[in-house]
Amino acid sequence: MSTMEPAVAMPIAVKGVQMVEVSAPSDLPGGYVFDAVANGQTFSVTVPAGGVSRGQTFRAPFEPGGGGVPASAVPEGLWKDGLCDCCMFGCCHPTLWMGMCCPLALLGQVQNRLRLNWLGVRANPGDQSPFKVLLGITFFAMVWSQLFSSLLSGYIDPNTGLPIEGSPFWSIYSVNIAFSLALGVFSIYVIFKTRQHIRERSGIPEKSCQGCEDCCCAFWCGCCTVTQMARQTAEYETYVAQCCSETGLPVSAPQLQFGGTEIV
Known part of the structure; x- marks a missing residue:
């Protein structure tokens, strides 16, 4: 079995x-x-x-x-810990490092625990694993960044440190900025949707920025928000965090429950 x-x-x-x-x-x-x-x-x-x-x-x-x-119960009506308690399990905890280096991949693990897709909404039969999708986006962004940095450096005058006159430097730079902006907006959106789902399912009221707390947390403290959601949806005191698994937890970890009802 x-x-x-x-x-x-x-x-x-x-x-x-x-x-x-x-x-x-x-x-x-x-x-x-x-x-x-x-x-x-x-x-x-x-x-x-x-x-x-x-x-x-x-x-x-x-x-x-x-x-x-x-099944593992998600606390009702409150967060387990604060937004800035990233180091509560130590400075070498996988969640901390994933939150700093690959926040989208960590978000994908949280979404898998919640049965969400990579856009932060209810997953449908046959949907791709959000962890795999968001990890793929992370790798693509890293390759993109290296590629465009190399391209741009080739159009810099070594003597002046300025773009070479008549070169496509500014065109390439504009494309890179547009991609970075799109990735930033996407990241804010999926973090916002996932946090909103957890807060609504757990009955957690907004304490500040009424009506837009989830969006503000995603915009100003994206990495801290993702790590808080990871701690909220896992029992790291009992189950060891894993960087490369679909849920970031061992296969023996139980399914999540909100208020005594399994996630469906």
Whole structure:
């Protein structure tokens, strides 16, 4: 049986047999067996013939085994810690370094925990993993930056340190600025949408900048905001943070719960 991150399930009744509606954690072939969570307990689910896509729902019998792992509860009505508590797990914690070096990749891990897509809204069956998409955008931005820096340096007069007259320096520079601006706006938007989702699902009221707190946090403190969301949606006291996993957590980490209800 697979040890992948437990999927989520919602109880339903079918002819006296307790059934659950399961949300597939990834693209899986027919006959594949994985763990799901219902009523705070894990149980085995067999994928029906034909397979399923990530986020697709299907029905399965609920047969919990002994020693089920309870789902991880997200605090209701408050943040676990402050926006600037980035070092609360130490200066070598993976979340801290990902937040500083690859904040979009860390955001993708948080979105995977919340069953969101890379735009910060509810994921649909077959959607790409937000971690992979945002990590890809991060790598593309890094390559873009190096490429354009090299191009621009080639049009600088070594004697004066100024752009060579008649060269395409300013055209290339304008394209680079436009890309940087677009990436910045995109980053603010997806951080804003993800934080808004967490705050609304957890019933956390805005304390400042009423009506635009999420946007202000994303704009002024993007890295701190992402690391706070990562701490809010994980139990780092119990589960070790991972840089390269889809959720940033071990596969044994339980599914998130908001107010006692699994994320669906």
